[in-house]
Amino acid sequence: MKNLVVLTGAGVSAESGVNTFRDAGGLWEGHDVMEVASPQGFARNPELVLDFYNKRRAQLKEVEPNEAHYCIAGLERNFNVYIITQNVDDLHERAGSSRVLHLHGELLKARSSKTDDHVIEHRDDISMGDKAADGSQLRPHIVWFGEEVPMMDRAVEIVQQADILMIVGTSLQVYPAAGLRNFIASHVHTYLIDPAPAVSSNDRLTVISKKATQGVREVADLITQF
Incomplete structure (x- = not known):
């Protein structure tokens, strides 16, 4: 199975009622x-x-996991899914995801x-x-301001193995998501789900201007057709 790496941020949990x-x-x-x-x-x-x-x-x-969390977990039926999250909540795990790396702690x-x-x-x-x-x-x-992100090296290793990259709930203008994208292979396509994106689609990037619960389902439908 292909490796799907999912970078998530506050936007994926906001629809569950978790404050940004x-x-x-x-x-x-x-x-x-x-x-x-x-x-x-x-x-x-x-x-x-x-x-x-x-x-x-x-x-x-x-609070409870929302449809975006459950949809990402469900993608494990078709992909080796690795989640790298900036969130400190456990909603990915509660939704059933088995490989979750927390960059900012738990x-x-x-x-x-x-x-x-x-x-x-x-x-x-x-x-x-x-x-x-x-x-x-x-x-x-x-992980507080001014402290090292101890899981960053592992996150880079995971991103380097990606066949597909999905970014949801965090902007390509915000680190570490922006920096991690620099480590994907040249053939890897990225899907960005952001209701107010600061970038546009191109040959290597598909931008979906929707909230997480809507956008994740759309990306799931697209990539499972491969």
Whole structure:
């Protein structure tokens, strides 16, 4: 079977009711993103940061995968599907996808505040005093601003093996999706699903100006005809 690599971002989960990362004013749920998504913010006010992600974790438990998630999972019947997502939710996994790489971490995991080792499953609140195996304070397993993206090398390896690339819920103007596309082979065709695309279709790119739930189904119909 051909290798289908799917890059996903906030737009694929937005139709499930998951709030996007930040609004036009640079705020995330009323907070400056650097207050709640940086090592410096965690050092200044760890209680605020833990509470912020505890609320995001609680919200995640109230939403369900949407048709885009299920359609991508269903493509495993015809392709070797590898998902590389910028999302920290577990909606791809809940929809049935078996190979999901999270570039920016996972909301339902926690790790040491000293190292990116000692990662554990953690579905409940993280409180001050909750310790990692190395004795440090537990923190969300999220890649914050200023931190390295530890799974990027693996993502590049996956993209290099793609026969087809689908990008949904994230713009070709936004990294890492934009950068990863540079690693596909010259024969690989890319499908971009974006309700307000900043690029146009060409010989190697098909742009579908629709929301994720509509666009993914359209791409699925196109590629299963190959």
